[in-house]
Amino acid sequence: MKRALLIAVTLAGCLDVPSGPPQECVKSSDCDTANGEVCDEGTCYGNPPRGQYAVVISPPSSRKDLVPREMTMPSIASDGWIQDLALERPSVIKGRIEAMCLPPAACNRTAIATTITVTRPSSFKGGPGFKLVTDTDDTRDLTGPSFDIALPKTGANDQNYVVTVVPAGRNDEPSGNGETPAQLYPPVRFSLSARENSIQKLIQLGGANLPTLSGSVKSSAGGGLSQYRVVAMGRWEPGAPLTEVSTVDYTAADGMFHLVLAEGLAGPVELIAKPPTSGTAAPTLHMFDVPSNTSSQRTLLQPANLGTAKTLSFPVKGVDGSGSIAGVRGARVKVTATLGSPATSQTVARFATEATADDTGNVSITLLDGSGISTLYRLEVVPPASSSMGVLYDVPLALSGTALPLLLPTRIALRGKVLDHEGQPLEGVSVTARPSLRFTWSFDDDPQAFVSSIPASTTLTPETGEFALWVDPTIDGLWGHYDLAFDPASKARAPSWVTNDIEIPRDSSQTTVSIDDIRLPDAAAIRGTVLDPAGVEVEAAEVKIFRLATPGALCSEVLNPPLSCPIPAVLQGRGASDAAGIVRLTLPR
Amino acid sequence: MTQMSEPDGTTHLENARNRAESQGRLPLAHRVHDAWGVVYRPLLLVSALLGGCVIPPSLSVGSEDAGVNSPPAILAVRTDQAEFVEPGPVLVDRGTTAGTISMTLLDTDLADTLYVRMFLDYTVTAPNPARVTCTAPPPMPASPQRTVSCDAGPLCPPTGSGPFNMTVVVFDREPLESGTPAYQAMPPGGLKTSLFYFLKCQEPTQ
Numbered sequence: 056m057k058r059a060l061l062i063a064v065t066l067a068g069c070l071d072v073p074s075g076p077p078q079e080c081v082k083s084s085d086c087d088t089a090n091g092e093v094c095d096e097g098t099c100y101g102n103p104p105r106g107q108y109a110v111v112i113s114p115p116s117s118r119k120d121l122v123p124r125e126m127t128m129p130s131i132a133s134d135g136w137i138q139d140l141a142l143e144r145p146s147v148i149k150g151r152i153e154a155m156c157l158p159p160a161a162c163n164r165t166a167i168a169t170t171i172t173v174t175r176p177s178s179f180k181g182g183p184g185f186k187l188v189t190d191t192d193d194t195r196d197l198t199g200p201s202f203d204i205a206l207p208k209t210g211a212n213d214q215n216y217v218v219t220v221v222p223a224g225r226n227d228e229p230s231g232n233g234e235t236p237a238q239l240y241p242p243v244r245f246s247l248s249a250r251e252n253s254i255q256k257l258i259q260l261g262g263a264n265l266p267t268l269s270g271s272v273k274s275s276a277g278g279g280l281s282q283y284r285v286v287a288m289g290r291w292e293p294g295a296p297l298t299e300v301s302t303v304d305y306t307a308a309d310g311m312f313h314l315v316l317a318e319g320l321a322g323p324v325e326l327i328a329k330p331p332t333s334g335t336a337a338p339t340l341h342m343f344d345v346p347s348n349t350s351s352q353r354t355l356l357q358p359a360n361l362g363t364a365k366t367l368s369f370p371v372k373g374v375d376g377s378g379s380i381a382g383v384r385g386a387r388v389k390v391t392a393t394l395g396s397p398a399t400s401q402t403v404a405r406f407a408t409e410a411t412a413d414d415t416g417n418v419s420i421t422l423l424d425g426s427g428i429s430t431l432y433r434l435e436v437v438p439p440a441s442s443s444m445g446v447l448y449d450v451p452l453a454l455s456g457t458a459l460p461l462l463l464p465t466r467i468a469l470r471g472k473v474l475d476h477e478g479q480p481l482e483g484v485s486v487t488a489r490p491s492l493r494f495t496w497s498f499d500d501d502p503q504a505f506v507s508s509i510p511a512s513t514t515l516t517p518e519t520g521e522f523a524l525w526v527d528p529t530i531d532g533l534w535g536h537y538d539l540a541f542d543p544a545s546k547a548r549a550p551s552w553v554t555n556d557i558e559i560p561r562d563s564s565q566t567t568v569s570i571d572d573i574r575l576p577d578a579a580a581i582r583g584t585v586l587d588p589a590g591v592e593v594e595a596a597e598v599k600i601f602r603l604a605t606p607g608a609l610c611s612e613v614l615n616p617p618l619s620c621p622i623p624a625v626l627q628g629r630g631a632s633d634a635a636g637i638v639r640l641t642l643p644r
Numbered sequence: 645m646t647q648m649s650e651p652d653g654t655t656h657l658e659n660a661r662n663r664a665e666s667q668g669r670l671p672l673a674h675r676v677h678d679a680w681g682v683v684y685r686p687l688l689l690v691s692a693l694l695g696g697c698v699i700p701p702s703l704s705v706g707s708e709d710a711g712v713n714s715p716p717a718i719l720a721v722r723t724d725q726a727e728f729v730e731p732g733p734v735l736v737d738r739g740t741t742a743g744t745i746s747m748t749l750l751d752t753d754l755a756d757t758l759y760v761r762m763f764l765d766y767t768v769t770a771p772n773p774a775r776v777t778c779t780a781p782p783p784m785p786a787s788p789q790r791t792v793s794c795d796a797g798p799l800c801p802p803t804g805s806g807p808f809n810m811t812v813v814v815f816d817r818e819p820l821e822s823g824t825p826a827y828q829a830m831p832p833g834g835l836k837t838s839l840f841y842f843l844k845c846q847e848p849t850q
Contacts, residue, residue, distance in 0.1 A: 115720070116727040123726050172735065172846070183724035183743050188735040188844050296847030298805070385773035385827060411772055414822055439827075440777040483781035489795055495740055504802035507739035508775075511795045515757065515779045545783035545790035597722055597746070621741050621848055626724065631748060631791070 079548065091133025098548075100135030100580045104644045107603040109179040109624065112585060114142050115595035121145070121587060122207045123185065125178045128600065129583075137583030140598060140638070144588050145205035146249035150256035152191055152201055152220060154240065157263050166201035167236045167260060168193040168223035173206060173247075175216045179603055181624035185216070190223070193236075206249045216247040219291075220258055221299070227284055227332050229305040237303045241265065241317040244291050265318060267350045268301065271310040272328045272340060275359035279310025282331040283340075285355075287314055289324035289347055294618045300324060300347070320347040328355045336364040336421050338404035338428075343397040356402045358394045362425025367454070371412045371436060373444030373463035382416015383463060385439040390420055390452060392431040422454065429454045436463060440510035443468075445527045448505055466512075466525035467559065471570040473520040473541060475549055476577040480520030483544035484575075487513040488524040491556045492622060494536040496613040502531050503615065528559045535559040541575060550578040550643035553625060578641040585632040592636025599629040600640060715835035716758050716814045719748040719789070723796070732841040733807055741848040742796035745776070749814060754786040759815040760794055761827070764801065764808045764843065771826035775799050800845035810843035 078097035079085070086092035086099035093100055108128035114121035122145040129139040152169050156162035169191050177184040191202040209215060221242040224235020240260035247256075268287060272280045287301035300320055304312040306328070316324065323344045330337035340355040371386045388410050395403040406428060412418045422432065432452040438444045444463040469488055473481045489511045495503055512524040526537055536556045543549040552575050559568060585596040601624035610620035628640035721728040724743040728734045736742055749758055761774035776799050780792035801808075813828060815836045823829030830836065 111725065113722060113726050116729045170733070170844075172844075186723075186725060186735045186737075186846075188733045190733060298847075384821065387773070411770075414826070439773040483784060485779050485781065485792070487778070487795055489797060492740060501802075504739065508798050508800070508802045510773075510775055510777060510798045513778055515781055540795065542793050544781040545792075546787060547784045551793070595720065597720075597727070599724060617848060619848075623741055623743065626744060626793075629746060629791070629793070631720070 091135075093134045098580050100582060101133050102644070103131040103133070103135060103579050103581050104642050108627070108642075109182060109601045109603055110137075110140070111183060111599045111601070112140055112142055113597045113599075114593060117595075118142075118587070118593065119205065121593070122205055124207060125182060125185075127179065131581055135579070135581040137581060140583040140585045142585065142587055142593060142596065143207065144252070146208045146251055146254060148202075148204045148206060148247070148249065148254045148256055149200040150202060150254075150258060152258045152260065155259040155261045155263075157261075164197045166192070166194045166196075167240065169236065169260075170221045170223060171202060171204065172219045172221070173204065173216050174219075176214055177624075178213060179601070179624060181603070181622050182601060193223075209249045216249060217244065217291075218247050219244045219298075220260070222260060222302075225286075225299065225303050227329070228282065235303075236260075238305075239302065241302050241315045242298075242300060243317060244319070261315070262318065266316045266346075266348060268312075268314040268316065268324075268326060268345060268353060269350075270312060270353040270355065272306050272312065272355045272357075273310050274357045275361075279306065279308055280328075280330070280337075280357060281306050281308045281310065282334060283310070283312075283328040284331075285312040285314060285326070285328045287316060287324040287326055287345070287347075289316075289320045290322055291320065293321045295321070297325065316347055323347055326353055326355065336406070336408065336423055337361070338392070338394065338406035338423075341397075341403040341405060342401075343403070344400060358402070358404050358427055360425040360427030361423045362427075362429065363423065364421050365424040365454070366419055366421050368417060368419040369461065370416045371418055371461045371463065372416055373438070373442075374465050375443060380462070382414075383412055383438050383442065383444050384414050384416055386412040386416065386418070386442075386444075386463070387435075387437045388412065388418045388420065389435040390422060391433050391435075392428050394428060394431060424454055434461075435505060436461065437505075437509055438463060441512045441514070441525060442466070443525045446505075446509060446530060448502060448531045464527075465566065467528040467565065468567045469524045469526055469537065469539070469557070469570060470567055471522055471539075472572045473516050473522065474572050474574045476575060478574065480516075480518065481543065481547075481549060481575065482516055482518045482520065483547065484516040484520070484522075484549070485513060485542040486516060486522045486524060487511050487540045487542070488526050488537045489540065490530075491536040491538045493556050493609060493613055494533070496610075496616045497533055498531065499615055506530055526559070528563070534561050539570075539573070541573065543575070548578050548580075548641070549575050550641045551626065551628065552576065552643055576643040579644050580639065580641055581628075582637055582639045584636045585638055586636060592632070592634075594632055594634050594636060596632045596636075596638070597629060598632070598638045598640065600627050600642060601625060602627050713756075713816065713833055713835055714752050715837050716756070716816050717750040717837055718812065718814055718839050719750055721812060721839060721841075722746050722748075728839075728841055730839055730841060732810075733844050734810070734841045735844050735846060736796055736799055737848050738800040738802075738845050739797060739848060742799060744793045745796045745799070746791055746793045747780075747812070747814070748789065748791050749780055750789050751816060752788050753816065754788060755782050756816045757781050757818075758790070758792070759818050760792055761813045761815070761819065762794070762799060763811045763813065763827070764799070766809070766811055766827075768825050771828075773827045775801075799843070805846060806844045807842040808845070810841045811838055812841070813838040 080094035083094040090102040121142045173187045175185040222236035224237040283306040288297045289300035300317045301314040326342040328340040392406045434450045434452040436447040445466045539554045541552040585593045610616040630638045630640040632638040758780040762776035778794035783790045817830040817834030
């Protein structure tokens with residue numbers, strides 16, 4: 056009796072264990088054993104969903120001896136255990152980056168400072184692939200390596216790596232310490248197979264017979280323009296994005312420049328002369344369709360009648376939640392003007408300037424007031440993330456007669472409620488609205504880049520599970536479609552989920568769009584052990600599970616999809632391994 | 645084959661000499677044992693009530709005004725492919741193939757919501773608003789460690805490959821609409837932590 060009293064006092068009077076969600080199970084019979092579930096750690100593990108999945112395992116940064124691994128989903132047992140989450144040892148590429156030796160000049164064996172970028176497409180459709188960027192130092196040590204890179208080994212079904220070496224010193228303005236490597240050597244690109252444990256590589260920059268571009272940058276009056284940064288942009292392969300593919304030069308008082316082009320370029324290049332950032336306002340000069348396989352001379356001519364720099368200050372305003380007009384703090388304002396057309400094969404001048412609205416919503420930008428440009432300005436405004444004010448894109452801005460201050464359009468509120476799989480409101484879910492692929496790929500290249508750079512609207516659900524997100528109903532005349540991403544709190548028994556392509560109704564009078572309740576699917580708890588090649592558990596490795604993208608009709612339905620139609624695989628679950636190497640994830644059923 | 649260890653059934657001399665047995669029949673022991681009801685029973689009760697019972701630390705320290713706030717910590721920042729290492733450089737795709745940036749965060753104030761902001765080229769004299777924002781609610785059930793996934797799509801600006809100065813800041817109070825430093829001011833008592841990377845942006849590679 057006395058002992059019973061003591062136990063009762065001890066248990067009932069003292070224990071103040073914080074309350075949390077009740078355990079899902081105590082014994083396996085509390086779980087869906089018919090479908091293989093077992094109870095462990097208070098959780099019903101197992102009964103994984105069917106479907107095609109891929110896994111990416113990333114080692115912690117402290118394990119330099121391991122590299123990320125992509126693979127199709129190993130089998131998941133009915134009790135939720137994933138097999139074979141094994142990381143691999145890298146193929147280590149070591150070597151030096153030197154100038155090509157061109158007799159009769161003495162060979163310079165000093166290692167050259169560069170940036171090396173290594174990429175490889177994903178082994179599964181829409182996967183993240185492999186990307187690595189590293190800086191290499193210059194060194195006068197003639198024996199040791201100047202770079203040391205660890206890559207996942209190239210397997211039988213893997214594509215080779217693409218390695219791009221870009222000499223350092225590509226600043227907007229010339230270095231005060233003489234010529235940089237970027238002024239001496241063009242970038243190089245090559246393919247690399249990493250099948251061996253260790254690879255030695257000598258990368259040589261420059262060459263005897265590389266095509267060159269020479270010429271001058273001149274004002275409309277014929278005088279040289281100094282301190283302009285001149286470079287050629289081109290493609291390493293057809294359809295690839297434009298990147299810098301030449302040496303960099305900075306014009307002197309005579310405006311002269313000399314560039315060396317990289318070897319193996321696809322198609323013509325674009326010559327670009329950018330004015331110094333510290334100088335007076337001026338447009339960047341472009342010349343298109345310059346052949347990349349032969350040397351040539353070009354003159355970039357600044358247009359006439361640009362006028363002088365004039366600072367324009369104006370407020371950026373919008374209607375806030377209370378219905379009053381207020382300044383939009385933090386709004387990014389960009390003004391551009393384009394003179395000429397690429398089709399004319401003459402110099403095209405593009406002026407661009409940016410500023411951010413201050414605490415009161417005021418912004419100051421410096422423009423050119425000449426008759427040749429003052430009627431050509433176009434305006435973009437992007438308000439801060441989750442603002443109730445919307446974007447402006449490609450709006451004409453005349454220096455006189457424009458209706459300033461700018462009044463931003465009001466965004467529309469996407470309202471809804473997040474429920475768990477039993478229909479109960481779900482608290483603590485991070486909800487993010489982002490433009491859908493259908494919406495983004497409906498634009499041309501420039502507005503597509505603009506739409507992609509708009510900060511996503513995000514919020515957190517309260518106890519009621521409700522959310523409201525501010526989105527632009529239209530951009531550049533197109534009605535919006537948005538994906539909603541739901542990310543429940545860590546350790547919650549709910550999966551991450553995306554509802555795709557919610558269409559904004561074509562009704563410009565509405566301020567709110569209510570969408571149906573979002574009922575997250577049930578979560579299947581699964582787990583696995585991350586091991587190194589020696590079979591030792593790895594702590595703090597991250598495991599990500601992607602649902603493989605199914606080829607759909609989207610790319611044939613939109614106006615401007617990227618050439619490769621890179622529909623990203625949907626990330627379904629991610630988790631980090633604990634001290635025992637065990638990673639626990641949830642997948643939507 | 646290596647033999648498994650097994651229980652040793654032999655009786656060692658040392659163990660035999662120290663074998664536990666009742667001493668209750670001894671006079672001295674009787675006196676002590678008799679005092680159990682007088683001395684030990686109240687002591688046990690008191691100790692059970694005050695010192696002996698398990699009182700786990702409250703999990704809501706940070707939500708109370710008088711609680712001591714502790715700063716959040718960033719344990720890891722990862723893309724879909726690899727972990728970022730300060731100061732980089734790190735490489736992110738521009739636009740729709742940028743994927744997500746996940747962060748593993750630690751905060752011993754278990755009830756704190758953590759606010760993540762990613763800035764490019766932010767300086768106090770020329771502050772730029774965050775390009776990426778995301779929020780990490782308190783884990784359920786409560787735990788000091790949590791993860792948050794942020795959409796990396798808007799991180800890279802529409803043009804330029806960088807390197808940009810990227811600062812990842814985690815706040816334990818929601819940043820204010822006004823105040824200094826701009827876009828990073830918090831209510832009194834708020835704490836933050838940050839990491840810095842050189843960010844390079846590239847066009848989608850696939």
